[in-house]
Amino acid sequence: MDPDEPGEALAELRGRRLGGAGLLQLAAGTGVAAYVVWAGLLMPGFRRVPLRLQVPYVPASARQVENVLTLLRGRSGKVVDLGSGDGRIVLEASRRGFHPAVGYELNPWLLWLAQFHAWRARRRAPAVTYHREDLWRVNLSDCTNVTVFLAPSVLPLLETKLLAELPDRARVVAGRFPLPTWAPSAVIGEGIDRAWAYDMHRVRQWAAAPSRGTSV
């Protein structure tokens, strides 16, 4: 056989069965490739975030964005999206009059994309800013409108942070996954587009109530 002839080389490869070592190599190669995609594209900038708090990027659906902003209707002032991805919620909030509209995000690719979208929409959404910052380190004490779309595994810790830092007049809107122990003031949408609103003064009253957990 001529090893330089592609047709013959392919035929030989097809005829060869993968041994244990070959399978191991294939598995290792696939694992490395998956890790490179994960670390390089989806999770860059997360080295200092503990693994259990790392949340991958999944963009909100158009209906989800609409539901989140419907639950903020009638409100104004500062809005903050914790883990802002490509900035779609921040941008739409700015279009609807929230000022300033701020996103916190660790993934530099997504920050770049968000800034590009903001630049393109600069006339209709002038007050948008994005910060490359770990959301767990941001002080939220001046935030009155907070949006979140994170993984269920980090939401218990997020409840603790929001309860400790947000002012009473703040409203939190969670997309796709509800905050696990809080009672919502309003819910809108179905399935993956659903959103939940929480008013901090009511959350605090509810958390302090002696009968909490016994009523339906």
Ligand SMILES: C[S@@+](CC[C@H](N)C(=O)[O-])C[C@H]1O[C@@H](n2cnc3c(N)ncnc32)[C@H](O)[C@@H]1O
């Ligand atoms: C499920 S995506 C939601 C993106 C966007 N909010 C949306 O609704 O389309 C979660 C985002 O949070 C970001 N993120 C996760 N942990 C973070 C952290 N500790 N600090 C800042 N951003 C974080 C991820 O990079 C990802 O873009």
